[in-house]
């Protein structure tokens with residue numbers, strides 16, 4: 001679902017840009033100039049939230065701050081989301097950052113989560129305020145958001161033609177943008193820039209030998225040390241004899257070392273290196289990272305006739321043998 005997550009996030013970004021411009025247009029009540037940002041008034045307002053409090057025609061001090069926080073946090077969530085998408089997945093407008101800033105992927109993701117969660121808290125508080133207004137103070141706040149009519153003695157909101165046109169363009173362009181992203185996922189904002197690897201062409205021997213019994217594991221899924229151990233004892237390879245003549249084994253080993261996890265900027269490579277604390281792990285499926293990602297899939301793996309073994313990675317990761325392990329390349333086969 002990550003692609004859809006990104007599409008929704010980007011569309012929200014467009015909505016936010018319009019709301020910011022709208023806030024600087026001369027529109028009564030919704031322009032930022034009509035907001036109340038005084039801390040003194042905010043304090044008075046919050047202390048009397050259930051009692052008699054001053055009436056505000058435009059946003060009250062609490063909702064003024066809520067709107068600003070919502071816009072800023074949502075924008076930060078969109079930006080850090082795009083950065084995470086780029087550094088971690090190698091996708092979207094910041095995909096090139098995967099090459100240079102991949103070590104920041106977790107930082108961006110944590111920031112993204114922090115902003116998104118803070119946003120939810122502010123939204124919750126904002127809605128709670130509206131509900132208190134409605135139930136305790138019996139105001140028509142919600143209705144006035146839709147019809148622009150104020151129940152207190154003041155002017156109703158009327159838009160000029162230009163403002164109406166702007167609002168129409170705002171809504172229409174967000175819908176067009178959303179439909180565009182959904183229908184064309186290879187656009188600059190979403191594009192997957194992970195290169196397919198043709199292992200058969202890059203190293204025919206590795207391709208032929210290491211895919212004859214199981215999925216061809218991309219070399220970036222294990223660190224150098226693990227490949228050294230595996231390649232030093234092919235006669236006793238997990239109960240099988242996978243031995244090769246010396247020259248061939250050396251050539252494959254060189255290829256594996258050259259493309260090992262330490263030399264890759266992929267999310268899985270980076271995380272596997274970090275998760276292999278016991279330096280002698282030679283099974284991807286024994287790393288804590290792999291186990292964590294597949295705990296809920298144990299039943300699926302053993303009962304699905306199209307999978308049966310954990311090492312049958314390609315049953316679910318359809319492009320793994322081309323070196324692609326992105327979230328959007330995962331398709332669990334139906335049992336039927």
Ligand code: HEC
Pocket residue numbers: 209210211212213214217222230237238240241242252282283284285286309311312
């Ligand atoms: C004769 C069959 C055979 C050949 C050839 C073979 N393997 Fe394996 N390999 C196995 C078996 C059996 C396992 C245990 C996992 C399983 O049941 O599939 C295994 C497991 C592995 C694992 C651990 C996977 C995990 O569970 O995380 C790695 C890594 C691996 N092989 C790499 C290689 C490489 C690299 C080559 C090529 C040099 C190779 N294998 C060739 C049979 C083979």
Ligand code: HEC
Pocket residue numbers: 215221267268284285293294297300301307309310311312313314315316317325326327330332
């Ligand atoms: C039954 C299907 C299935 C099999 C078999 C399977 N996986 Fe997965 N794998 C998944 C699913 C689903 C996820 C996503 C889980 C999540 O993110 O919560 C995943 C996640 C991953 C991830 C993390 C990717 C990311 O971007 O978060 C890696 C790496 C991975 N698998 C590698 C492997 C390898 C290597 C094998 C074979 C040794 C394998 N998987 C076997 C279904 C499978």
